[in-house]
Amino acid sequence: AEVYAGLLAGEALMLNLAQMEDAHLKQDQRALEVERTVSLSAVYAGLPSNSFNLSEKVTELVKKGAGNTGNGLNTLAFGTGTDTKTSLQASLSLAYLDVFKDYPASLGKTRRIKQISVTLPALLGPYQDIQAVLSxxxxxxxxxxxxxxxAVSRGMNDSGQFQLDFNDGKFLPFEGIAIDDKGALVLSFPNATSKQKAMLQTLSDIILHIRYTIR
Structure with a gap:
C-alpha cells in the first residue's frame, strides 16, 4: 500500500507541475499593447450635462481662485482641503471613457493600465517648468x-520618470489598474492662483496618453 501511495504521490506531483507550467505559459504570453490618447477638452465639451470649454473655465476659475464645474467624476474644481484649496484639479472618470469597447472582447478580457503620460499644451517662458500631480x-x-x-514637470508626453523604461523591474505609476475601473484620474495644479496662474491661463487642453495591455 505504501508503494502504491508513493507512486500516486509522484503522479500527483507531475500533474501539479504540468498545471503550473500551463498556467505560466498562459500568463507569460505576449499581451497586446495599446495606446489611447484622451483630450480632456473634448471629454468635457461632450458631457451629456454641464458640459464646458476647458480653456475658458480654467481661466475663469483661476481668476476667481475658487469654484467648480462639470458632471459626476468629470470635473474641474479647486480643492477643498487645507493643502489643496489653492490647487486646480481636473478629474476624469476611467469608466466614462469606455475604453474596453475599443477592441473586441475576443482579443482578451483582461485589460489593465501599463503606463500613463501627460501633455499640457500651454505657453511657457524660457527654462520654465510645470508643477502638476496626476493621482x-x-x-x-x-x-x-x-x-x-x-509628478509632471515637463508637460510634453511626461511620464513622471527621468527616463521611461518598460523593461524596468519595478512597477510603473498606475500599472495594474483595470481600464474600466470606477475610479477617476485627477490632475492637480498647485499654486494655481499665484506661481502657475499665467501658465494656466494659456492652457488649451490636457492630454492623457493611456497605455494598456490586453490579455
Missing part, C-alpha cells in the same frame, strides 16, 4: 508603493 482617486490599495501618483 488616482479609485481603489488603489492594490497599487505598489510609489505607484499611486506621478
Amino acid at each position: 488616482y482617486g479609485g481603489d488603489n490599495n492594490g497599487l505598489a508603493r510609489g505607484c499611486k501618483a506621478l
